[in-house]
Amino acid sequence: MTSTGPGDPARRSRGSVTAETAVVLPALVVMLAAALWAVAAVGAQLECVDAARAGARAASRGESLEQVRGGVRSAAPAGAHVVVSRSAETTRVEVSALVRPRWGVSLPSVTVRATAVSATEPGAGP
Numbered sequence: 138m139t140s141t142g143p144g145d146p147a148r149r150s151r152g153s154v155t156a157e158t159a160v161v162l163p164a165l166v167v168m169l170a171a172a173l174w175a176v177a178a179v180g181a182q183l184e185c186v187d188a189a190r191a192g193a194r195a196a197s198r199g200e201s202l203e204q205v206r207g208g209v210r211s212a213a214p215a216g217a218h219v220v221v222s223r224s225a226e227t228t229r230v231e232v233s234a235l236v237r238p239r240w241g242v243s244l245p246s247v248t249v250r251a252t253a254v255s256a257t258e259p260g261a262g263p
Contacts, residue, residue: 174244178236181214185232185251188212188219192230193253196223199261205230214249228255 192209196202202221209219209232217234230253237246 170238170240171244174238177238178247178249181234181236182249182251184212184214185217185234185249186253188217189230189232189251189253192219192221192232193228193255196221196230197228197255197257197261199258223257223261226257228257228261229253 188209191212192205195208196205202223205221206219209221209230210217213219213232214234214236217232220229220231222229231250232252233248233250235246235248238244
């Protein structure tokens with residue numbers, strides 16, 4: 138025999154799934170936002186690494202430092218800071234960029250950096 142009176146446990150738990158979902162859903166949204174922000178930061182880091190590497194190779198071959206800076210800026214994330222230095226022995230390219238979440242200010246911004254050093258080829262000059 139089935140009881141459906143006011144004291145029935147099945148009747149008392151009615152709506153509990155809705156309440157639990159209402160509590161868990163915002164937490165899932167925050168976790169998703171944090172994961173997307175982390176993916177964006179990793180992507181910007183990889184862009185900085187690639188830009189620094191390509192810039193160091195170009196500068197070590199003897200391309201002008203202005204051309205190298207322009208090439209690195211085009212390969213790096215928007216607003217990246219680029220420093221290129223060349224000596225008789227080594228060429229160094231440093232790239233840094235500030236990564237901010239695009240959908241709000243609740244997550245902090247982070248600065249990603251990459252440095253590449255290459256041996257300067259003979260005749261490339263400082």
